[in-house]
Amino acid sequence: MPINESMVQDIVQEVLAKMQIQEAPTGKHGVFKDMNEAIEAAKQSQKIVRKMSMDQREKIISTIRKKICQNAETFARMGVEETGMGNVGDKILKHRLVAEKTPGTEDITTTAWSGDRGLTLIEMGPFGVIGAITPCTNPSETVLCNTMGMLAGGNTVVFNPHPAAIKTSIFAVNLLNEASLEAGGPDNIACTVENPTLETSNIMMKHKDIPLIAATGGPGVVTAVLSSGKRGIGAGAGNPPALVDETADIRKAAQDIVNGCTFDNNLPCIAEKEIVAVSSVVDELMHYMVTEQGCYLASKEEQDALTAVVLKGGRLNRKCVGRDAKTLLSMIGVKVPSNIRCITFEGPKEHPLIAEELMMPILGVVRAKDFNDAVEQAVWLEHGNRHSAHIHSKNIDNITTYAKAIDTAILVKNAPSYAALGFGGEGYCTFTIASRTGEGLTSASTFTKRRRCVMSDSLCIR
Numbered sequence: 001m002p003i004n005e006s007m008v009q010d011i012v013q014e015v016l017a018k019m020q021i022q023e024a025p026t027g028k029h030g031v032f033k034d035m036n037e038a039i040e041a042a043k044q045s046q047k048i049v050r051k052m053s054m055d056q057r058e059k060i061i062s063t064i065r066k067k068i069c070q071n072a073e074t075f076a077r078m079g080v081e082e083t084g085m086g087n088v089g090d091k092i093l094k095h096r097l098v099a100e101k102t103p104g105t106e107d108i109t110t111t112a113w114s115g116d117r118g119l120t121l122i123e124m125g126p127f128g129v130i131g132a133i134t135p136c137t138n139p140s141e142t143v144l145c146n147t148m149g150m151l152a153g154g155n156t157v158v159f160n161p162h163p164a165a166i167k168t169s170i171f172a173v174n175l176l177n178e179a180s181l182e183a184g185g186p187d188n189i190a191c192t193v194e195n196p197t198l199e200t201s202n203i204m205m206k207h208k209d210i211p212l213i214a215a216t217g218g219p220g221v222v223t224a225v226l227s228s229g230k231r232g233i234g235a236g237a238g239n240p241p242a243l244v245d246e247t248a249d250i251r252k253a254a255q256d257i258v259n260g261c262t263f264d265n266n267l268p269c270i271a272e273k274e275i276v277a278v279s280s281v282v283d284e285l286m287h288y289m290v291t292e293q294g295c296y297l298a299s300k301e302e303q304d305a306l307t308a309v310v311l312k313g314g315r316l317n318r319k320c321v322g323r324d325a326k327t328l329l330s331m332i333g334v335k336v337p338s339n340i341r342c343i344t345f346e347g348p349k350e351h352p353l354i355a356e357e358l359m360m361p362i363l364g365v366v367r368a369k370d371f372n373d374a375v376e377q378a379v380w381l382e383h384g385n386r387h388s389a390h391i392h393s394k395n396i397d398n399i400t401t402y403a404k405a406i407d408t409a410i411l412v413k414n415a416p417s418y419a420a421l422g423f424g425g426e427g428y429c430t431f432t433i434a435s436r437t438g439e440g441l442t443s444a445s446t447f448t449k450r451r452r453c454v455m456s457d458s459l460c461i462r
Ligand code: NAD
Pocket: 133, 134, 135, 136, 137, 138, 160, 161, 162, 163, 198, 201, 216, 217, 218, 219, 220, 221, 224, 234, 235, 236, 237, 238, 268, 269, 357, 431, 432, 433, 434, 435
């Protein structure tokens, strides 16, 4: 095959991206051996940030946005290479989303009351140095998005990232500090340690200079943070059900659900993890999923084999998390063409591949006898996480009933789950959804404390 110019450019891009991965800078710009040193550096940096104008903070955030866009592919390749999870194309989109739709200083607002007795303001002030714990599923996305919001609120941040994604997280910390320096800000707006462990996490949680901890991860970390005695923002696990009723556009529902479920190989905590459909539409829905949306219909034997591999010894097998459908099927000796992007089957809600949060493109379908039964089963499957749920319906009463019953931080109607992150839907982006502690989709204002400033009997000039 003759090599043309665009092929050469593609190869050059790929080689450059790989070189950047190998040359990812460590040991500078926010990276420390010792957690206490990291916290001290972030503390000194916050003293400078505190004195900066909102305009200066915004300049740093703009530079961060620019640098994330420039490095989106490097981050994506690095994340996949280091963790073995997700896919490069979708990770590029996730980084662009962070760059473009994470709120900045515009999220920091003032509330005012003015009247006969004077003027009272509520202003959003910084906490200081925030401790943040981040997952391996969206490692750089979370570090970048958290820092932009925390900085907009006047804070600096110390991360204890997931050890399985430390290289990618360090690359993000480096980029954040480089952006700050480039925009005239201080170094160490974001800090971390070279080797994050439970011990470094404990040091951070107990440190006198950390007043607030934001934990993004599974139930263990959120419980640990909420038991620390500090204020905690807990962004925990989910198991989002997608409910389909008889009024839905079934063909579109199949497309939306499979698109959402397969995005970055199902790593986002908001992604569809199972379907609950009313009996009258189950066959049609699965027909479209299999014939038009690249779903592989797993037999009973294949489901059993998948369960044995994916939930080896009753525990989630990390080697399966974030893998694509073809790879998962190859683990049980089933070869499929590359257009297969999801695995489906019909089963009861108690089926382990349905009830567990798997974070891989396996989408079991639960049959419900009617809408009320579907709601009941979906609520059971969400396990009280109050995280995310989705519905495909044109019946407003049904949507309202479901929304009230499931009571989640996110409820997407008639779209793929990622619409909740501002991707094909209105609204801003975050990768820290504080399901457990109730802040919901975090943004700059979440990382501030409210302060009342009262001027009595003056400054009311009406
Ligand atoms: P994980 O719970 O294994 O790890 C998350 C982070 O917590 C890591 O940095 C880890 O080192 C740390 N950690 C774990 N246990 C800890 C403990 N006892 N004390 C201190 N630190 C501890 O999760 P993961 O596999 O990296 O990410 C996937 C999980 O996170 C899923 O359950 C997913 O739903 C959830 N998640 C939630 C959100 C959200 O916004 N709500 C976002 C992303 C991921």
